[in-house]
Amino acid sequence: MSLFKTTVVSDRLGACLPKRKFGRADEWVTQLGVGGFHVGKAESEQEAQAIVETALEEGIRFFDMAAEYQDGRAEHRYGEYLCPKYRDDVFLMTKTKARTGAEATAEIESSLRRMRTDRLDAILMHAIATVDEPGERIRDGVYEAFLKAKEQGKVRYLGFSGHLNTDANLRALELLGDQVDVSLMPVNVVDPSDSDSFVKNVLPVMNKMGVAPLSMKSAAFGHFFEKEVAVENIAATTIVPGRVSMEEAFQYVLSTPISVWVSGMHKAEFVKKNAEIARNFSKLDDQQMESIVARVEAYRDNVEVEGYRKWG
Template identity: 30%
Template sequence: MALQHILPGRLGFGTAPLGNMFRAIPDEEARATVEAAWDQGVRYFDTAPLYGSGLAEERLGEVLSTKPRDEFVLSTKVGRVILDEREETARDLGEKGGLFEHGNPNKILHEWTAEATERSIEGSLKRLGTDRLDIVWVHDIAQDFHGDQWLAKFEEARTGAFRVLSRLRDEGVIKAWGLGVNKTEPIELTLALDEPRPDGFLLAGRYTLLDHEHALTRLLPMAREQGVEMVVGGPYSSGVLAGGTHFEYQRAPAEIIERVGRIKALADKHGVSIKAAALRFSLAHPASAAVVAGATRPSRIAEDLAALNETVPAAFWTELRAAGLISPAAPLPQNA
């Protein structure tokens, strides 16, 4: 099923920060943030077992389990099974090492086989306090977590998770499935397969103001040709486009800070918030079905919704392009 027929709006709530990404968030702050998203009309929520070893799912489920299940869309991911035993050594998360050091202490089994996929879904349902999932993404079968071994992990998922999720979709247990990754290559490889056929993708960080050239050149033409849509994750590039200091889950390097400064200067000139620029850009491509932004404070939800509805003058995009800050091939947002 096409993502546009499943998703209830253009803005989703991403829960990676609720897994204590970068910092330990008080339970009451996490709960208030989810409640704020609900109260302000957000009805698409995305999560994953990886986020704090189940912590984000638990926090999200605490709130959503009190809401009418038919009134929201829920996606989570497979590829990580959360075990009862504690992790006694440093986690191996590839380039993302230390990302969730403040999360739950539970050990994580990284596996994309059929059996692990079913265990992952079972665990997610329990933590989320729900009886069903709408969308399931196959999580992180890419270079940033597995280096040179990523193709082996992809093959494990192709013969395991892909087939399980295809069956569950065909049986009507879930509405859709796809990949949830931070790199374009696994999606390109999936689109080149004869089978199975995913419904869409969650692509994080690769179609943003700061990084979009590769996706424009290779991935998005393939997706458009096959009629496959994507949800854009990480529209703020780990926070640096929203006033934060992280890019690609690490401290932002000087060249990125300088680039953000140039974008912000043009945004200020035209009276545009940089959040609005980031969200509107990521949604402008015809293949973009929605954007998922994370938050850990209730006030951020109102900011995101206001940014989504902000009018951005065409002259701003023209100047961004003239300054070489966005690709000449990138579709420009149209003012509402």
């Protein structure tokens, strides 16, 4: 089934954003999701609460998170503003950097307690960094702990995230096979021009396997907006809006075969803007997509732009 077939539904909170299929699972998720890091980054508790509530008002029902964000502050904020009132209305995902089964089990428990809930919709091995890492984490029992948590009803879907190199993600997909339900990886307008492209090398494999693809770094952790980068004798400018508009950058992401565009939004006003893009979205054709990618090709393989390529 094509991931672009969307369904428009309403729930007790109002109209949801268009939903897409969550990979091979019998599950539909809103095509825009709230990135957890930026909930923790928000400048105050009030702003964090506004982000969560605006997201719900705008029809977002997918919430990403990770235990390590701001040393637990981000998870704590879901525990304050999301889960107590809205847990049954949303898809909740978190991630763990645990390297052993015992650690994974303990960290899942901490995540549940911080977020004041008794169950997750998805748990991911966080930030697979090298080609050897997926094998090491699996060997040391992390995925076994995930499966046990699933048996105990603490989580429904399992997977991993990775934004450093495609070989690491491909290795994890290969090792886990049909035990991986979901994976989070970078998708943005520069990536397809990279020599090591997630969109070109990893996304098709995930689509073929029926793994739910979640996209991150749609603006390269904000670098598209913030960094004035000079390349190949082109005057320094930001990629957005210097080369492409914000709408184009995000419509491109939504036009790739992903399930959810997970976006980091540290102010409620950004949630409104992005929700509008997701609500009014219609798929770009191949020519439009190629034209957008071509306009930013000169920024390829540049870690100043794609800073996430060097975080370990």
